[in-house]
Amino acid sequence: MTVTSMRRGILRFRLQRSRRKVLFIADLSGIEPLCTLLESLPAAPADGTLLYRAVTDGDTRMLDETCAGARNGIVLHTLSGPDMGESSTDQLGIPAIMRLVPDVLARDVFVCGSPGLVDTVRRRLRLIGLPVRRVHSARF
Numbered sequence: 001m002t003v004t005s006m007r008r009g010i011l012r013f014r015l016q017r018s019r020r021k022v023l024f025i026a027d028l029s030g031i032e033p034l035c036t037l038l039e040s041l042p043a044a045p046a047d048g049t050l051l052y053r054a055v056t057d058g059d060t061r062m063l064d065e066t067c068a069g070a071r072n073g074i075v076l077h078t079l080s081g082p083d084m085g086e087s088s089t090d091q092l093g094i095p096a097i098m099r100l101v102p103d104v105l106a107r108d109v110f111v112c113g114s115p116g117l118v119d120t121v122r123r124r125l126r127l128i129g130l131p132v133r134r135v136h137s138a139r140f
Contacts, residue, residue: 027053029140030112035067
């Protein structure tokens with residue numbers, strides 16, 4: 001198990017990792033703290049995957065500015081489009097998660113973002129069959 005602490009302003013996170021491979025999911029409100037956490041993780045190429053939900057071009061620029069030093073060895077998928085939709089068609093729906101991260105059931109998952117994103121993604125991961133103890137989240 002790897003334990004990493006991170007302090008961003010007054011926020012403090014504690015990351016407990018039980019698997020070698022990790023999936024990170026964030027939107028604009030969660031990308032800055034998540035990238036700070038990513039910077040502190042020892043990761044080999046393809047150990048980590050980041051699914052970033054961008055609604056506007058500005059959201060994509062924020063990712064580039066915020067995570068420049070954090071993406072070494074991390075596979076990045078930027079998902080652009082409207083807010084969360086139906087699970088079967090949304091870019092962070094069950095079919096999309098399974099297509100983008102086929103080994104999701106073998107990973108720890110960290111979700112960081114708006115309450116709507118966090119709640120929806122956690123529910124979808126449970127439906128996929130990921131044990132609740134391996135899904136960690138922070139709402140912003």
